[in-house]
Amino acid sequence: MIAQAKEQFVKLFGKTPLIVSSPGRINLIGEHTDYNNGFVLPAAIDKQIIYAIALNGSNYCNAYAAFNGEKTGFSLDAVHPTPGWINYLMGVVHQLQQRGYEVRGFDCVIAGNVPVGAGLSSSAAVEGGLVAALDHLMGYGLSRMDMALIGQKAEHTFPGVQCGIMDQFANLHGKKDQVMLLDCRDLSYTYYPFSFPDQKIVLCNSMVHHSLASSAYNERRRQCEEGVKVLQASYPQVQSLRDADMQLLDAVKDRLDELVYKRCAYVIAEIARVQQACIYLQQGNLTAFGQLMYETHDGLSRLYEVSCPELDFLVSLARQRPEVAGARVMGGGFGGCTINLVKADKVAAYTAFIQERYQQQFGIVPEVYVTTIENGVEVGE
Numbered sequence: 001m002i003a004q005a006k007e008q009f010v011k012l013f014g015k016t017p018l019i020v021s022s023p024g025r026i027n028l029i030g031e032h033t034d035y036n037n038g039f040v041l042p043a044a045i046d047k048q049i050i051y052a053i054a055l056n057g058s059n060y061c062n063a064y065a066a067f068n069g070e071k072t073g074f075s076l077d078a079v080h081p082t083p084g085w086i087n088y089l090m091g092v093v094h095q096l097q098q099r100g101y102e103v104r105g106f107d108c109v110i111a112g113n114v115p116v117g118a119g120l121s122s123s124a125a126v127e128g129g130l131v132a133a134l135d136h137l138m139g140y141g142l143s144r145m146d147m148a149l150i151g152q153k154a155e156h157t158f159p160g161v162q163c164g165i166m167d168q169f170a171n172l173h174g175k176k177d178q179v180m181l182l183d184c185r186d187l188s189y190t191y192y193p194f195s196f197p198d199q200k201i202v203l204c205n206s207m208v209h210h211s212l213a214s215s216a217y218n219e220r221r222r223q224c225e226e227g228v229k230v231l232q233a234s235y236p237q238v239q240s241l242r243d244a245d246m247q248l249l250d251a252v253k254d255r256l257d258e259l260v261y262k263r264c265a266y267v268i269a270e271i272a273r274v275q276q277a278c279i280y281l282q283q284g285n286l287t288a289f290g291q292l293m294y295e296t297h298d299g300l301s302r303l304y305e306v307s308c309p310e311l312d313f314l315v316s317l318a319r320q321r322p323e324v325a326g327a328r329v330m331g332g333g334f335g336g337c338t339i340n341l342v343k344a345d346k347v348a349a350y351t352a353f354i355q356e357r358y359q360q361q362f363g364i365v366p367e368v369y370v371t372t373i374e375n376g377v378e379v380g381e
């Protein structure tokens with residue numbers, strides 16, 4: 001992939017590029033907790049966006065997407081939300097400009113194998129890769145956390161998804177064979193080894209693209225904020241759902257919209273689950289860890305309502321199989337992948353089972369990715 005991107009770049013722009021590899025992410029547990037100041041447990045993976053990039057001495061940015069052969073660009077004097085994938089690049093440039101960092105024109109080729117709309121954060125990979133590339137080329141000296149925050153703000157302002165910090169954080173902080181427990185309130189984080197030689201992390205792609213996802217995502221976020229407002233009226237110490245528990249929530253239940261109650265109940269339980277899951281992880285107790293993943297799925301499906309029949313079906317298949325420790329919908333939801341912890345020697349049989357049953361039910365063969373945990377964004381080959 002790197003060689004291809006480089007070759008394409010030389011062909012198009014006639015010079016030697018800087019190479020930046022920017023991974024997608026998984027999340028073991030802790031979904032929709034990041035924007036509620038809770039915990040998440042993500043990791044960067046072996047699926048990546050590759051940038052081949054160089055400054056061009058002009059005021060113009062040229063970008064070529066290897067996945068569809070589209071060549072497009074924008075002037076640094078006219079950076080505003082624009083339809084299409086270029087929006088993600090423009091969002092990053094805009095954030096840098098907003099913060100007073102000089103951006104100069106660049107040429108780039110973007111290649112990669114992070115499936116789009118599959119819940120693996122291809123957008124954070126595009127954002128994180130560009131901010132790291134520009135940091136290197138322009139010498140800004142940004143920290144990895146600054147870069148993540150810039151990517152997150154770019155996502156808020158250009159595509160308009162009011163996302164939390166998890167995806168951009170994971171993309172930029174990943175470490176091989178380690179998951180990261182991130183406290184989204186103070187942004188402190190701890191690495192935990194996740195190397196179980198007899199287990200694989202298997203992603204099953206429902207092939208449902210979450211087209212409604214951004215508006216529904218923003219709506220979930222608003223519902224959580226509404227819950228916080230009601231809680232705060234009685235309990236001023238509650239700044240976010242991180243500060244609440246079920247007892248407090250139940251005490252204000254009659255003042256809460258039913259949907260808002262369900263959303264908050266899910267988030268409160270999920271924040272607690274991540275902390276418990278980390279204890280199980282340190283004990284090497286994957287069975288108990290996996291049970292929590294199933295609980296998360298139930299919460300996401302019934303209370304947070306971000307699943308869909310296809311994802312519920314995939315998880316119900318997982319539950320039938322003794323080789324699976326746990327499974328659940330991963331990421332924002334409404335489509336994309338489930339994450340499954342599967343016995344390594346049973347992965348082939350499991351994959352065949354899933355693909356056959358899913359095709360019988362929905363007439364489409366789901367892609368299955370056996371993934372590994374890798375480093376975050378890397379600048380240079």
Ligand code: GLA
Nearest residue numbers: 031032163164165166331332
């Ligand atoms: C998307 C967002 C993240 C996070 C997840 C759900 O991936 O970008 O910030 O909220 O959904 O956990």
